[in-house]
Amino acid sequence: MIDKTRKTMFRITITILTILGIWQIYQGETGFGVGLISAAVGVSAGKKIRQSKIRELQAKGLNPFDERVSFIANKAAMATWKTIVLLMAVFILLGSVFGPQISVNPYNFLGFWLAIVVIVYYGYYYYYSRTC
């Protein structure tokens, strides 16, 4: 995917998140709306900081996207996959045996697991970037 397309998709995603956030606040779901807008602002700010660091390294002639970064990302992804499958298996087993019948909003539930996946991935990425 070329840079321009990637940038456009990022901007569209941030715009959608912001619009959804504003709409949720208007609908009375203030917490969720503020969360969406905060996520959009946080991701944009984080990306800007990362881009400036990348430009700084490239200006020095250093390559910030080298093979070690790919190696670490692959290791983190594999570890995340194994951890999440194990966690879900334990969750399902324990829930099936001991858990009460509960009704949950499936979207919230999926959002919860998505957050777990992201946190676990970044945790492993940080760990492998320190040890490799």
Add this chain to the structure above:
Amino acid sequence: MENRLREMREDKGMTQEEVAIRVGVSRQTIISLEKGRYNPSILLAYRLARLFESSIEELFLLDKKGAE
């Protein structure tokens, strides 16, 4: 994998940053290589050997565990 990267770099009077720029990787990668925490790809190993005018076998030492 053990290596003589640091020794050869210091012999040439180069910094880690200079080596990183010359072989097209980040300084962090050179640091990890020198500490033996990361094994390079064959392409990177070749570039490093060429930079230090050496062979891959002289630069990277395959230990007994790696050989098995």
